[in-house]
Amino acid sequence: MSLDLIDLTVTPPGATQPLFAPLTLSVAPGQVVTVTGPSGVGKSTLLDAIGGHLAPGFVASGRVVLNGRDVTRLPAESRRIGILFQEALLFPHLSVGDNLAFGLAARIRGRAARRAAVQAALDQAGLSDFYDRDPATLSGGQRARAALMRTALAESLALLLDEPFSKLDTALRADLRRFFFGHVQAHAIPTLMVTHDTEDARAAAGPVVAL
């Protein structure tokens, strides 16, 4: 799987200039490209444009190509690009485990096999006993970990991460980086990560692009 951006940029509502110079970039299968840049330059907006989630009034130009297919005009739900926002959201009406199982149905057949895959991810995230918990009862850090694991398990053709590890304490952060980047590599998922954390970039071990 590969992700290609061709002359991609975004102009905010009412502005005459795009936020950043048109970006052309190839993300190889399993590669993690880190995106940095000053506050307000448009890093989160770039991820929104790639995922097809731009807020009303923002206009993108250029192209987004996934596995050689131009997805620029496709709605977000047809792109199969997974996004992990800074404010990690879980579905409030599902248990933590069912949140992680969401999206697994197509890939892993059988309830027991799905439950085992989810439990393994929860164990990895230090959330072993959380399968049946209501997401509303989790701390911010626990929610961030669960959302990270849900994103890892979902069947995405590419992943976009916005400060994915910022809410986690140091020990867990190193563990989850290892898990997440290992997962991305094993499944050959091209990944773009916005971060201010130089340790994140080092662990990702891919190119760094400054907007």
Ligand SMILES: Nc1ncnc2c1ncn2[C@@H]1O[C@H](COP(=O)(O)OP(=O)(O)OP(=O)(O)O)[C@@H](O)[C@H]1O
């Ligand atoms: N509704 C809007 N109308 C016009 N401009 C907007 C609107 N919403 C956001 N912007 C501008 O879009 C720009 C890009 O914001 P974005 O959140 O993508 O930046 P960022 O690089 O991710 O910043 P940070 O590192 O602080 O999260 C900002 O300069 C912001 O002022």
